[in-house]
């Protein structure tokens with residue numbers, strides 16, 4: 001039987017699960033506060049680790065925090081609660097992005113929750129070439145179901161659409177590489193040597209595609225001696241497109257929940273993923289990425305799926321560094 005004690009060790013476990021979520025440039029732009037009187041974990045944006053050049057609106061920040069909230073929900077379920085998750089619960093406090101109330105024991109078990117929970121600790125971004133083996137339709141269907149559960153949609157573009165999206169991403173990548181603010185900012189998040197527990201270690205980066213088909217983000221940050229030699233990536237990349245019906249901060253949070261739900265479900269099936277967010281960082285390219293006839297909705301993320309090495313974790317701030325004591 002799960003224990004329902006909300007002691008310090010349990011809070012640490014919950015927050016550790018939350019911070020294992022992906023975030024733009026591993027910025028980990030979140031803070032947590034536990035309110036013992038209401039048994040509520042509050043999740044706030046930490047703007048000290050925002051990435052203003054790539055994300056002036058804070059859309060990627062909301063997606064990152066949404067992903068952390070999904071992990072919190074899954075971990076709470078694993079521990080035996082029926083968590084009550086509210087997004088943007090207080091219009092007077094826009095940086096309070098979510099609350100998770102933990103005062104009700106679960107009465108029914110959620111199918112598959114244990115596998116999703118285990119996947120929290122095994123999911124990593126994989127930026128190396130995939131084998132090219134296709135992801136089975138049944139697995140892709142399950143990922144789409146995960147996105148729908150969070151009020152988002154996961155589309156699977158055909159060959160032509162994929163080529164168009166990769167073309168837009170390549171254009172964004174060119175702009176990121178030449179825009180001084182973007183270049184400086186993305187460089188500043190790459191870590192070599194003794195590093196703080198946020199930002200991306202150079203070892204977690206991958207090569208560029210020797211065939212020029214897959215515009216992987218070149219963080220343009222590592223010294224040339226640390227650049228990987230270009231390598232051949234899969235010929236027919238499986239790209240999935242995550243969209244939401246509207247484009248408000250709440251939709252961005254939902255996109256984050258959906259993104260992490262998809263990534264955890266993929267991990268359960270041994271499917272690896274990397275994210276191609278570059279075109280989302282240039283408003284006209286993001287608009288172009290929409291397919292209003294076939295798939296109305298706002299594009300929030302391109303996800304590359306396939307098979308490859310499991311990869312290594314990137315560092316995280318400790319739970320204690322992002323968890324504040326609440327007012328009793």
Ligand SMILES: Cc1cc2nc3c(=O)[nH]c(=O)nc-3n(C[C@H](O)[C@H](O)[C@H](O)COP(=O)(O)O)c2cc1C
Pocket residue numbers: 020021022023024025026027060061063064067123124125126127199200217274275276277278312313314
């Ligand atoms: C909103 C958002 C945008 C991201 N954009 C990219 C991207 O364009 N390219 C990339 O390689 N990784 C991207 N990532 C992945 C992060 O770099 C990654 O989650 C972070 O470094 C932590 O590593 P992990 O996913 O292995 O835990 C993005 C993540 C989020 C949440």
